[in-house]
Amino acid sequence: MTFQKHFDLWFEDGNVVLVAENTGFRVYRGILARDSEVFRDMFLLPQPSSLPVEDTYEGCPLVRLADDNADEVAKALTILFDGGRSFSQQNQRVDLATVVAALRIGTKYGLDTILQEALRRISTCYPADLHALQKHPPCSSTCPIIWNTEDPIAVFHLARQLDLDRLIPAALYKCANEVQITSLFSASTGKNGRLHTLSLEELQDCIQARDILTVENVSLYDIFSDFHPVTLCIRWDPVTYITPCADTMKDMVVAAHSNGFTRGERAFRRLKKWMNGYQTSASPSLCSGCAFDLAFQVEERQTEVWTGLRERFCSNPCDDAMDDDTAQ
Secondary structure (H helix, E strand, O other), X not given: OOOEEEEEEEOOOOOEEEEEOOEEEEXXXXXXXXXXXXXXXXXXXXXXXXXXXXXXXXXXXXXXXXXXXXXXXXXXXXXXXXXXXXXXXXXXXXXHHHHHHHHHHHHHHOOHHHHHHHHHHHHHHOOOOHHHHHHOOOOOOOOOEOOOOOHHXXXXXXXXXXXXXXXXXXXXXXHHHXXXXXXXXXHHHOHHHOOOOOOHHHHHHHHHHHHHHHHHHHHHHHHHHXXXXXXXXXXXXXXXXXXXXXXXXXXXXXXXHHOOOOOOOOOOOOHHHHHHHHHHHOOOOOOHHHHHHHHHHHHHHHHHHHHHHHHHHOOOHHHHHHHHHHHO
């Protein structure tokens, strides 16, 4: 069998050779068996006294890793034979490709240690909970994965492949608001050397999510324009039916439009933060009662939209809801 030796993962005293695509990795059976239940079971199978020549390389058993990407195998093995030191460090950020490799290879071969760390990282950046996403968006420095603008495409594709429904709402939201639509079509055709090619169904879901969020973001803006400072307003005059909060809301509607909240790209991510900032700078600001009422209505509507994404695009939305409750 012809293959190229991997430049880094080829140990001369290794006792097993793994081959993915046309790349060979000479590593150690003991470490693989320790950390992978699949390799452990494989090595426990009785071996004939002499293996066929095509199943050995320089006296080492040769294992073909069918359908595995050589780069992803290399990334997973690097984590494994590095002892997971850099990958498991809480403050060490890594690129998405490394996390994807750990998820794919970890899932297929039962590499639980690196699989759990990969799940922790990607779930932190693409959480099932809307409030967690608002607090730590994938592009923030607190995210344990280095941000790239087209990463949400790969995350959505991966979530569908590995049935990681909890990642789908955040990935779709980021695809809708962070990714150029031309990039979605490129991803669907595998252009530009992409490893993560969207299926036609996945592309349709991404476009439909964009349409849904565009419409729903307008409904968030409607909360501003339809808001009437009455119910909780502490400045309401029951005799004149006048409150300064009404004028403040009119100014707020204009400011929300000029700051892009009717165009979709900010309605979830920054609306609440912007509202708090506007309150600080506005003169007069909304009273505490109106500010609370408005924030409550916005948050309630955001949650409804988020739940709608989950119910529309996830196969097991109830399981994700249970995950959120457990996490809280």
